[in-house]
Amino acid sequence: MIQFVQSFESEWLKRKRSLASWLVICGAFFTPLVITVAKIVRHGALAASSRLPNYWEALWKSSWESMAIFLLPLGAILASSLITQLEFKNNTWKLLHTTPQRYGVIFLAKLSVILVMMLQFLILFNIGIYLSGVLPGLLFGVSYPAEPIPVTYFMTENGRYFLACLPIIALQYLISLQFKNFLVPVGIGLVLWILSVAVLSWPYGHWIPYTYCSFNYLKDGPKFTHAFPLITFALGYFLLFTVTAYILYLQRKEKG
Amino acid sequence: MEQSYILETRALGHRFTDGAAVLNDICLQVPERSVYGFLGANGAGKTTTLRLVLGLLEKQQGEILLFGQPFGRNRLQALQRIGAMIESPSLYGHLTATENLLVLQKIYGCPKERIALVLEMVGLSATGSKKAARFSLGMKQRLSIAMALLHEPSLLILDEPTNGLDPNGMIEVRELLLSLNRKHGITIVISSHLLGEIEKMVSHVGIIHSGSLLFQGTLAELQQQRSAGGRLSLYTDDQSKTTSVLRAMNIQATFDGGKFTMPMPQQEMIAALAKELIGSGVSLYELSPAGNDLEAIFMDMITH
Known part of the structure; x- marks a missing residue:
């Protein structure tokens, strides 16, 4: 356990100033910023909307619209690939593999950094949603929203989105560990994401592991007909991809 | 041990x-x-x-x-x-x-x-x-x-x-x-x-x-x-006279690139060779061990 913590700290340090760490911050605040600007432009409607009984749920829904379908899957694809590619880009696999660490610890520490970055992304996104909900009102002297923040609903949905993007992270991690060329994992990720958008209305679309963020957003919609255990599917794929990634990682004949 | x-x-x-x-x-x-x-x-x-x-x-x-x-x-x-x-x-x-x-x-x-x-x-x-x-x-x-x-x-x-x-x-x-x-x-x-x-x-x-x-x-x-199998390099102004001296002293040498090279003789033989060459009127420019630095040893090893 101590070795894992040491390894995680080391991996966490590597992401400092990396493109992936900037992506997390910029990606998390992008949609809230757009919503804030839109509210400022249409500030005449602020007073009426702040009195709505479902103010926060409506804001949550509009914030997640682009996030669930575009930004979260693409962010997961890019962040997973960028973090893993740090070793290829810097020619440091040989450095990492000559440190006294078990291969399993290296594998898990790297994956954990990506997962913690996704959590970081969700936390920042939630802060962004909150700010986009209160800042325009404060600027134009509109009273604080009447509805209390539905914390339980937000937390549950955050948890579901986090689990829904796990298969993307695991498969991107698997691919990124195998290919030196950064374009390979990103290219495969983009193709799978485009495919996932295309199959959303297909009855078997839920078998494509990149669809779950979108399905989680669409699940409350009137036209949603996919009755499947989303969390079970997501966790199943995550476990499958993670175990496969580890086996392939262990079997690499050249470790740097 | x-x-x-x-x-x-x-x-x-x-x-x-x-x-x-x-x-x-x-x-x-x-x-x-x-x-x-x-x-x-x-x-x-x-x-x-x-x-x-x-x-x-x-x-x-x-x-x-x-x-x-x-x-x-x-x-x-x-x-x-x-x-x-x-x-x-x-x-x-x-x-x-x-x-x-x-x-x-x-x-x-x-x-x-x-x-x-x-x-x-x-x-x-x-x-x-x-x-x-x-x-x-x-x-x-x-x-x-x-x-x-x-x-x-x-x-x-x-x-x-x-x-x-x-x-x-x-x-x-x-x-x-x-x-x-x-x-x-x-x-x-x-x-x-x-x-x-x-x-x-x-x-x-x-x-x-x-x-x-x-x-x-x-x-x-x-x-x-390598010095046991080392060689001696000899550079003079007169190839013909030098060849005669070497023959007379029964030393097997090869001539290549303007220089003679031969298996490293005993120290006394080297002194005698120098004396004989000078006595024959040959100008002696160089008499040195050949190929004893690591570079030469290395090249010799990988090429032979």
Whole structure:
């Protein structure tokens, strides 16, 4: 356990100033910023909307619209690939593999950094949603929203989105560990994401592991007909991809 | 008493996936506290051997022992005591020198004070917030050495560590390595094709060519072995008269490139030859041992 913590700290340090760490911050605040600007432009409607009984749920829904379908899957694809590619880009696999660490610890520490970055992304996104909900009102002297923040609903949905993007992270991690060329994992990720958008209305679309963020957003919609255990599917794929990634990682004949 | 080796390989062999042999029966024996020069031209198999020793390549044939224990079963314990730099520097370009060392400090759990110490050792204390990607090749090379030294290893494995360094940098690195060996007893394995550079710091030598170990022993043994089969070079102003003198003294010599070369005669015979040549009116420009420096020995070994 101590070795894992040491390894995680080391991996966490590597992401400092990396493109992936900037992506997390910029990606998390992008949609809230757009919503804030839109509210400022249409500030005449602020007073009426702040009195709505479902103010926060409506804001949550509009914030997640682009996030669930575009930004979260693409962010997961890019962040997973960028973090893993740090070793290829810097020619440091040989450095990492000559440190006294078990291969399993290296594998898990790297994956954990990506997962913690996704959590970081969700936390920042939630802060962004909150700010986009209160800042325009404060600027134009509109009273604080009447509805209390539905914390339980937000937390549950955050948890579901986090689990829904796990298969993307695991498969991107698997691919990124195998290919030196950064374009390979990103290219495969983009193709799978485009495919996932295309199959959303297909009855078997839920078998494509990149669809779950979108399905989680669409699940409350009137036209949603996919009755499947989303969390079970997501966790199943995550476990499958993670175990496969580890086996392939262990079997690499050249470790740097 | 049996010599103890800090690093030993037994019949180490390796083949590429197409079946071509890269290493044949390599039996390295690196004594404790030695500076072992692993010499060979580019592509001779030096890096492959060192990558096998460090577990970066999957072992196919033979045995690897580090600190007297088989490497496979004791990988973590062995790596805890090894500092390594293989081929080009491995650094995180977006991090500073201190941050690069911090990445390793977290893993090894060594005191943070070591970071400033090793940066001082390699002359990189003043790099501040400069990112490693903006370092010159020489600075990168020195930072890699600092990273290999961070956890106070007992064995340092350096693959071409002076590549990219200017002559002054080479001297600095050489002095640093020699001081580490003498003051701290660190065993150093250093591979290179820069033979003149190696000659000035090693106590033991292994020469590899086309995947086979041609020689292994102390530097003195190598020079002794080769001087036994050494040659004498003779350069005069008169080929014909010189040939006559050599015949008269029953010395077998060959003439090539304006010079005579012959098997190294006894010291008395060399003096007599010089006296005879001068007595015959031949101007003697040069009478010197040929091919006793490491460069010549190395070239002779790999070409014969």
